[in-house]
Amino acid sequence: MKRKLKQWFSVQRAKNPGNVVLGMILLFNIVFFFVAAAIISALSLDGTEHMGFIEAAFCTLTMILDAGCIQFVVADIGEAGVLITLFCLCVVLTGMISFTGAVIGYVTNYISHFIENANEGKHRIYLSNHVVLLNWNSRASEIVNDFLFSGHKQHIVVLVSSRKDEVKRELEERLSDTVERENRKRMEPYQNRNWLVQKIAYFRYHFRNNLTVLVREGDVFSSKQLQDISLERARSIIILGNDINNTICKFEHREWADNMGKGNSQTIKTLMQVAEITSKASSNDNQKIIVEITDEYTWELAAKIIRTKQVDGKCDIVPVRVNQILGQILSQFSLMPELNRVYEELFSNKGVEVYSMEQPYENVTTYAKRFLQEHRHAIPLAFMISKGKNHGYYVAEDAEDIPKKSASVDMNGFSVAVNRNYWMERKSVVILGHNSKSRDIMQGFASFCSEWNRDGQDIVNIVVIDDKKNLDKMNHYREYSFVTETVEADVFDEDLICSTIERVVSQSEEDTSILILSDDSVLNEDIDANALAHLIYVQEIINRKKKDPAFDPGSIDVIVEIIDPKHHDIVGSYSVNNVVISNRYISKMVAQIGEVDALFDFYTDILSYDDMDLGAAYSSKEIYIKKVSRFFREAPEECTAGQLIRALLAETTREELPPEERDPAFALGYVKRDGTILLFGGDQQDIPVKLEMDDKLIVFSSH
Numbered sequence: 001m002k003r004k005l006k007q008w009f010s011v012q013r014a015k016n017p018g019n020v021v022l023g024m025i026l027l028f029n030i031v032f033f034f035v036a037a038a039i040i041s042a043l044s045l046d047g048t049e050h051m052g053f054i055e056a057a058f059c060t061l062t063m064i065l066d067a068g069c070i071q072f073v074v075a076d077i078g079e080a081g082v083l084i085t086l087f088c089l090c091v092v093l094t095g096m097i098s099f100t101g102a103v104i105g106y107v108t109n110y111i112s113h114f115i116e117n118a119n120e121g122k123h124r125i126y127l128s129n130h131v132v133l134l135n136w137n138s139r140a141s142e143i144v145n146d147f148l149f150s151g152h153k154q155h156i157v158v159l160v161s162s163r164k165d166e167v168k169r170e171l172e173e174r175l176s177d178t179v180e181r182e183n184r185k186r187m188e189p190y191q192n193r194n195w196l197v198q199k200i201a202y203f204r205y206h207f208r209n210n211l212t213v214l215v216r217e218g219d220v221f222s223s224k225q226l227q228d229i230s231l232e233r234a235r236s237i238i239i240l241g242n243d244i245n246n247t248i249c250k251f252e253h254r255e256w257a258d259n260m261g262k263g264n265s266q267t268i269k270t271l272m273q274v275a276e277i278t279s280k281a282s283s284n285d286n287q288k289i290i291v292e293i294t295d296e297y298t299w300e301l302a303a304k305i306i307r308t309k310q311v312d313g314k315c316d317i318v319p320v321r322v323n324q325i326l327g328q329i330l331s332q333f334s335l336m337p338e339l340n341r342v343y344e345e346l347f348s349n350k351g352v353e354v355y356s357m358e359q360p361y362e363n364v365t366t367y368a369k370r371f372l373q374e375h376r377h378a379i380p381l382a383f384m385i386s387k388g389k390n391h392g393y394y395v396a397e398d399a400e401d402i403p404k405k406s407a408s409v410d411m412n413g414f415s416v417a418v419n420r421n422y423w424m425e426r427k428s429v430v431i432l433g434h435n436s437k438s439r440d441i442m443q444g445f446a447s448f449c450s451e452w453n454r455d456g457q458d459i460v461n462i463v464v465i466d467d468k469k470n471l472d473k474m475n476h477y478r479e480y481s482f483v484t485e486t487v488e489a490d491v492f493d494e495d496l497i498c499s500t501i502e503r504v505v506s507q508s509e510e511d512t513s514i515l516i517l518s519d520d521s522v523l524n525e526d527i528d529a530n531a532l533a534h535l536i537y538v539q540e541i542i543n544r545k546k547k548d549p550a551f552d553p554g555s556i557d558v559i560v561e562i563i564d565p566k567h568h569d570i571v572g573s574y575s576v577n578n579v580v581i582s583n584r585y586i587s588k589m590v591a592q593i594g595e596v597d598a599l600f601d602f603y604t605d606i607l608s609y610d611d612m613d614l615g616a617a618y619s620s621k622e623i624y625i626k627k628v629s630r631f632f633r634e635a636p637e638e639c640t641a642g643q644l645i646r647a648l649l650a651e652t653t654r655e656e657l658p659p660e661e662r663d664p665a666f667a668l669g670y671v672k673r674d675g676t677i678l679l680f681g682g683d684q685q686d687i688p689v690k691l692e693m694d695d696k697l698i699v700f701s702s703h
């Protein structure tokens with residue numbers, strides 16, 4: 001028995017030393033309390049001769065808690081015996097040390113330990129219907145930031161393996177900056193009003209931060225730590241890939257660069273652990289798992305995990321190919337720069353958005369004509385199957401606008417005359433620099449050429465200016481017929497870079513886009529440095545050309561990719577409208593998919609052109625920016641957005657047309673010559689439209 005007791009005590013001392021100390025403190029004080037009460041009762045000296053054990057116990061406790069209560073035992077110290085006085089003093093002193101001091105010290109230490117554990121994320125968080133971010137990268141703060149525009153309160157839990165304080169600081173700066181900027185915009189109409197009106201307006205309309213963000217540091221592969229953040233109760237789990245922006249260590253940078261394209265083991269291990277938890281019967285239904293993927297090997301492994309672990313109606317895994325999507329986006333922006341601001345709104349949780357509704361499949365032309373007869377606040381775009389279910393896709397300002405019914409639009413005989421022989425015009429593109437998405441960008445151009453090349457002529461003419469190392473890595477782009485020239489020049493070869501750009505612009509009969517890429521494989525301190533230097537060169541060229549009265553500034557579009565959003569204002573100061581914060585697009589897309597994963601299939605479709613080399617018909621639909629002068633035989637008369645939308649749909653689906661030419665086209669908005677962009681949202685009958693031949697139309701169609 002003694003040996004077992006000794007063994008038990010040894011184990012408890014090693015496992016729970018705090019509990020052992022507390023137990024010893026309490027045991028000593030209980031024994032001391034009863035012994036002291038018994039002695040006071042048994043002494044029966046002057047002042048205590050009539051005191052029983054219960055009364056003695058009460059007096060002992062009061063003396064320990066308050067030394068002044070010694071008078072209940074020793075009424076008059078001058079007349080009391082020395083023995084009882086000394087004993088009472090010993091009880092008071094011992095009680096103050098062993099009971100009051102020890103217990104208070106232990107409780108204080110326990111509170112400190114509790115706070116420390118809470119700060120370190122060692123306590124379980126009981127949440128439901130929240131969003132979980134696992135890992136951290138340069139896109140993470142943008143994902144959290146976009147949830148600000150969701151319109152309702154949300155809890156977001158971030159679990160990182162390190163740098164918790166830095167992550168919290170980054171998030172606080174990003175969110176506070178957005179809230180301040182949005183409030184400035186909302187208060188602009190009231191700037192010249194009196195103080196009281198401004199205060200009332202701010203109270204009613206100010207932008208609120210409805211996010212509660214909890215950042216914890218721990219092991220993202222630990223089943224216990226994942227359960228401690230209530231992963232099985234989360235609405236969405238977003239698994240982020242690691243990137244070089246997490247470190248400035250040159251040794252880690254070299255290792256990261258060497259391993260690029262060889263698979264992301266962290267992503268795969270995290271996905272396996274998350275899929276294991278969310279696929280259990282005890283987890284919530286319809287959980288969404290969005291996982292970022294940057295290379296082919298990780299994509300193949302993720303596909304195998306999905307086939308094995310995905311449970312319909314339980315956990316839906318959506319793999320997002322980051323580099324492929326960004327490559328497609330950057331190539332589309334080079335061809336149609338205005339798409340930058342169109343996607344910026346459509347892919348976000350603010351302004352006009354794309355919405356998905358589960359509904360029976362219908363012929364889109366038939367359904368759209370019927371829908372537009374009694375709905376004026378939304379535009380139906382397509383029907384697609386996602387996760388085995390039929391979905392309809394709409395463009396609207398709010399989800400509540402889709403079912404909203406209104407009187408039919410008065411057409412008044414309004415019609416448009418579309419150029420049936422319309423074809424995208426040729427485009428020259430100069431690419432400055434490189435990044436990890438360079439091959440995906442070229443694939444985006446290749447798919448565009450596949451759909452729009454005519455009579456064996458490349459519709460795109462590309463010149464790449466880059467350093468020798470990266471041109472050799474890409475084999476000088478020889479596999480792409482539309483790349484007509486590559487020029488070896490590093491960022492310091494200003495004369496060669498500028499002379500090449502000026503030559504291309506001067507020789508091109510068509511409009512020219514200059515795509516400036518930011519290298520995402522450099523250290524933190526060098527992020528966007530080369531892109532900003534290239535921007536300075538390009539701006540100098542444009543400023544020189546502006547001195548020529550015959551020069552049309554609209555013939556050159558500059559698209560600058562930056563990685564760090566903090567550099568946005570720097571780029572904007574160079575009069576560049578098309579600043580592409582590449583990470584922000586993925587972040588916006590991920591945030592929307594986290595709410596409705598059926599949107600992912602729609603985004604994938606509009607970013608992919610049809611591969612006509614495989615004999616495909618014009619099946620996938622895209623968003624195009626088409627010049628009014630080329631798309632229409634004549635500029636449409638002044639009208640409303642509602643009239644233009646319905647007239648264009650009717651014109652492109654006329655029964656007199658051959659079936660293969662009945663391609664429904666939807667007008668989503670317009671671009672004015674001065675760069676003003678408007679997407680049709682709200683009541684279409686209240687939106688006036690006056691298109692001129694130099695304007696452009698935003699069109700959703702398959703070609």
